[in-house]
Amino acid sequence: MKTSTPERIREYTNRGFWGHDTLHGLLANCARSRAEQLAVADQPNKADLCGIPPRRLNFRELQHFSGRLASELLDQGIAPGDRLLVQLPNISELVALYYACSRIGAIISPIPVQYGRHELQQFAATLKPAAVITLADFRGDDLAARAVAALGDTPVWTLGETICTGDPDATFDEARLAAHQDAHPADANDIVTICWTSGTTGTPKGVPRSHNMWIAIARNTMEAGDYREGETLLAPFPLINMAAIGGFLFPSVLTGSSLVLHHPMDPPLYLKQLQDEGVTFTIAPPALLNQLAHQPALWEMGDFSALRAFGSGSVPLSPAMIETVEGDYGKAIINFYGSNEGISLFSTPVTAPGAEYRAALFPRLGVPGMPWQGQAHASTVTRVIDPDTGREITEPGQAGELCISGPAVFDGYLGHDGEGVFTDDGLFRTGDLVEIAGEPPNYYRIVGRCKDIINRGGMKISPSDLDTVLEGHPDLAEAAVCAYPDPMLGEKICACVVPAAGAKAPTLESLAAWLLERGVAKFKLPERIEVLDALPRNPVGKVVRGDLQQLITED
Known part of the structure; x- marks a missing residue:
């Protein structure tokens, strides 16, 4: 299956941004040159999570294991172009499945373990x-039974029962697999994954991506994080989307690095793995980094001398956190902004040395006259447009929709007619509102989603801006704002808060006073407060503002 046109393939190949490497080909290179080096390591509590003992595989063993799984898929009748819906946590079997599907030309479509029958039916x-691959038991939840109930006639294969049984070193018919690969040679422009949008603004949509698209986004990530040969990478986010696939799976074989797995997020275990595995680079949720910054004793409990940098993102970061982690702990912070569709922006100590800038601003990649260097800037085009008229916005401080194109960007959603997805000249319309910012104005500031903006009597308010300020309230563990209907103004603002352990939730009056003290404009002040046990989040940790708004509207 290919989605890129011959013209697009020719353009990016001629410019050197696309090539001929495939995911399984990169693994084969590592198996030849780094056979005995650790390739993938399971989390130590894997048996407690899913009843399968943890594994540590070197590149030679991972190559063999992926070949064995590929052979099993062929035995089950899987053919090139077949699509496999895979619902697994971060375990070595999932990593091997990516390589196995790549080897036989099948397409892997990973989904979060949290999703239930409704989402399975949608996907x-x-x-x-052609089949679903999952587990009979993940933390007491029978994922296989759920899939059977949801999908009827679609075959459901259980890990350890239907496929991937026994010893990963067991022999298989290598000659048959080699013959299959000779008969069906892989192309770097073949689709290798179909991931899914997070669904914060509607039904999740499938995002087909080729080997070349993933390698392009991986190279951007590696450039931002200054990845090095033979590193040790700790992947705590699920291997289902851009952050983990583009940030860890593909880079691990592009740089010959060891991939350490973690999932779901367990902060004490995460910190222990950082120390015990000698991790050199990882990505961490902003909340965990904030906790580490606020509690130096927690940081001092471990030996993290091998670590050189943290990646983070998905929400604006705290400048104070960056200053503490970099100034006191000596670890660089890289702010990533990306998506399954191929958005690939980043803010680093080089491009944004100041913490205030790096916390919330991203370089305007691909815009003429910018001071940036590197492949990401050379290969990417970004533009801001008025979401209603399509007019390009070049003035600072005016919100518009971010549009982007480049070798990391996909070709279109699965089964979608493409209407409204791209501009007339082919840039992806991200749906994210940004404004040109900085002195000089060489950066973008993310101000929200096109459908997230709160319209209070004609005044447009970005909820993410208020979220960022509220995250600094000492009595709150979590906070987010959303709109609720008002007959006079159209919409007003509700603050949804989760008190910190042992703290009392602020009153609406005290919260408003606290916001005013921090320079928040009066028209942005919440006019309602709701105290919750937790904020609704999607499987990759983003607040689902639509669910929040529905909850408080029903109340």
Whole structure:
């Protein structure tokens, strides 16, 4: 399956941004040159999570294991172009499945373990999978039974029962697999994954991506994080989307690095793995980094001398956190902004030395006259447009929709007619509102989603800006704002808060006073407060503002 046109393939190949490497080909290179080096390591509590003992595989063993899984898929009748819906946590079997599917030309479509029957039916209706691969037990939840109940006639294969049984070193018919690969040679422009949008603004949509698209986004990530040969990478986010696939899976074989797995997020275990595995680079949720910055004793409990940098993102970061982690702990912070569709922006100590800038601003990649260097800037085009008229916005401080193109960007959603997805000249319309910012104005500031903006009597308010300020309240563990209807103004603002352990939730009056003290404009002040046990989040940790708004509207 290919989605890129011959013209697009020719352009990016001629410019050197696309090539001929495939995911399984990169693994084979590592198996030849780094056979005995650790390739993937399971989290030590894997058996408690899913009843399968943890594994530590070197590149030679991972190459063999992926070949064995590929052979099993062929035995089950999987053919090139078939789609497999895979619902697994971060375990070595999932890593091996990516390589196995790549080897036989099948397409892997990973989904979060949190998703239930409704979401499975949504995905399957669009994907039309040949089979589902999952677990009978993940933390006491029978994922296989759920899939059987949801999908009826679609085969459901259980890890350890239907496929991937026994010893990963067991022999298989290598000659048969080699013959299959000779008969069906892989192309770097073949689709290798179909991931899914997070669904914060509607039904999740399938995002087909080729080997070349993933390698392009991986190279951007590696450039931002200054990845080095033979590193040790700790991947705590699920291997289902851009952050983990583009940030860890592909880079691990592009740089010959060891991939250490973690999932779901368990801060004490995460910190222990950082120390015990000698991790050199990882990504961490902003909340965990904030906790480490606020509690030096927690940091001092471990030996993190091998670590050189943290990646983070998904929400604006705290400048104070960056100053503490970099100034006191000596670890660089890289702010990533990306998506399954191929958005690939980043703010680093080089491009944004000041903490205030790096916390919330991203270089305007691909815009003429910018001071940036490197492949990401050379290969990317970004533009801001008025979401209603399509007019390009070049003035600072005016919100518009971010549009982007480049070798990391996808070709279109699975089963979608493409209407409204791209500009007339081919830039992806991200749906994210940004404004040109900085002195000089060489940066973008993310101000929200096109559908997130709160319209209070004609005044447009970005909820993410208020979220960032509220995160600094000492009595709150979590906070987010959303709109609620008002007959006079159209919409007003509700602050949804989760008190910190042992703290009492602020009153609306005290919260407003606290916001005013921090320079928040009066028209942005919440006019309602709701105290919750937790904020609704999607499987990658983003607040689902639509669910929040529905909750408080029903109340």
